[in-house]
Ligand SMILES: C[S@@+](CC[C@H](N)C(=O)[O-])C[C@H]1O[C@@H](n2cnc3c(N)ncnc32)[C@H](O)[C@@H]1O
């Protein structure tokens with residue numbers, strides 16, 4: 468089946484026509500009336516992670532709160548937020564969301580085919596009837612990924628992906644369609660992009676790239692603007708031209724990644740941060756965006772050096788903060 472939009476074919480679009488139509492009307496009202504509706508959602512469904520990756524924003528703002536929300540708490544939050552605002556897709560993050568399969572199932576029940584799970588993939592990936600797809604994080608090829616995410620993590624994740632892909636069809640589609648890889652590019656791993664693409668092309672559905680976003684000025688993982696970063700982006704654009712169905716970033720979005728597109732210092736200026744309703748593990752709204760925090764005193768991301776994919780793609784589509 469031919470993909471028309473984000474891995475969906477014509478049958479998928481017709482089946483969920485109301486959701487697609489609502490999204491279309493939101494885009495029209497943004498363009499015509501400068502309205503600022505929530506289009507997407509993100510939820511940190513858990514305040515725990517089994518890894519401690521060197522680049523991770525979540526650990527920077529994590530509060531040491533042990534009590535988690537129950538499934539019923541989340542059901543109420545989903546109704547009062549994401550469903551109320553008719554968000555198109557909600558992305559479940561954390562922490563590591565696969566440690567709360569009960570909450571993932573609740574989201575899938577409430578918002579069938581409108582839920583993505585972003586996971587480190589170190590736990591087996593459950594086959595969930597109403598999931599949209601998995602974003603599995605791989606931060607380069609094995610050695611460099613392990614240097615960021617911990618020894619042995621690449622092997623575990625690879626095994627879990629391959630086991631999933633070997634498994635039965637889901638809703639009449641082959642299992643490989645459910646797996647999308649996300650790589651966060653930084654100054655340590657940028658040389659492994661092409662090898663990662665070669666390793667996974669033909670095995671999983673799609674790969675998306677974003678750039679590491681720092682929270683401090685001297686973060687060695689940030690790939691500075693300039694010659695090397697431009698070359699990295701040009702390589703990604705060449706790969707995108709070669710494999711347009713596999714690399715999910717648009718060329719316009721990749722071009723933005725060469726420089727500052729989001730804001731000044733810690734303040735979003737052009738970034739349409741309003742478009743994604745982002746909740747933390749207590750269901751409270753995070754600011755300024757999904758990598759921020761609900762705590763106003765928490766350390767903030769540097770908008771001027773932002774490389775976050777889900778917002779830059781909106782800018783590339785013509786959305787802004789005006
Ligand atoms: C915080 S993790 C949560 C989900 C899951 N634990 C995982 O690793 O996929 C969500 C995504 O954010 C990315 N990420 C973490 N820190 C980042 C940063 N400073 N800049 C950009 N992306 C980052 C991770 O690589 C991962 O793909």
Ligand code: SF4
Pocket residue numbers: 516517518519520523524525526561562563587616
């Ligand atoms: S697995 Fe995900 S949440 Fe956990 S530390 Fe790594 S990037 Fe952060």
Ligand code: SF4
Pocket residue numbers: 680729730733734735738739740755756757758768769770771773774775778
């Ligand atoms: S996505 Fe980037 S530019 Fe937008 S508010 Fe967050 S850090 Fe700032």
